[in-house]
Amino acid sequence: MAKRPIIKLPDPVLKTVSEPVETVDDDIRALLDDMLETMYDAPGIGLAAIQIGERKRLVTIDLSRDETPKHPHFFINPEIVWTSDEMATYEEGCLSIPEVFEEVERPAECRVRFLDRDGAECELHCDGLLATCIQHEIDHLNGVLFIDHISRLKRERVVKKFTKAKKLEATG
Numbered sequence: 001m002a003k004r005p006i007i008k009l010p011d012p013v014l015k016t017v018s019e020p021v022e023t024v025d026d027d028i029r030a031l032l033d034d035m036l037e038t039m040y041d042a043p044g045i046g047l048a049a050i051q052i053g054e055r056k057r058l059v060t061i062d063l064s065r066d067e068t069p070k071h072p073h074f075f076i077n078p079e080i081v082w083t084s085d086e087m088a089t090y091e092e093g094c095l096s097i098p099e100v101f102e103e104v105e106r107p108a109e110c111r112v113r114f115l116d117r118d119g120a121e122c123e124l125h126c127d128g129l130l131a132t133c134i135q136h137e138i139d140h141l142n143g144v145l146f147i148d149h150i151s152r153l154k155r156e157r158v159v160k161k162f163t164k165a166k167k168l169e170a171t172g
């Protein structure tokens with residue numbers, strides 16, 4: 001496993017739509033392991049492959065935070081096949097948009113179809129934080145960030161802040 005750098009706003013790579021994985025092989029499993037290590041190190045509870053620059057439909061999630069044992073979830077080509085009418089609001093953050101937290105409303109429950117690490121087809125019913133997290137990560141696979149769900153005014157303020165910080169970094 002290797003830790004990889006996380007791509008941050010305003011990098012346009014984050015707007016990429018990721019490609020489905022054709023074959024679940026050792027290369028894909030190695031990439032999932034790198035994602036998990038990068039996510040644990042950050043630390044974060046969810047990561048999409050595009051956040052480390054890989055345009056593949058891969059997601060890692062672990063809601064256990066500092067607790068042991070760990071509960072890693074791996075999702076290959078995840079797809080939401082059902083959402084509840086009931087909505088839930090969580091204060092979301094993102095490893096690609098550090099130190100920004102905003103309330104986002106999403107369906108409270110969802111059902112996700114995906115391939116596991118062995119390439120087997122699975123379905124998982126998600127509620128609570130897991131439902132929010134998987135929807136946030138699948139958004140990443142479609143080039144969508146959580147700030148795309150907040151008001152335009154707030155979003156523009158966030159993007160401006162990160163664009164300015166990037167410029168300062170570039171000019172040293």
Ligand code: NI
Pocket residue numbers: 093094095096136140
């Ligand atoms: Ni994110």
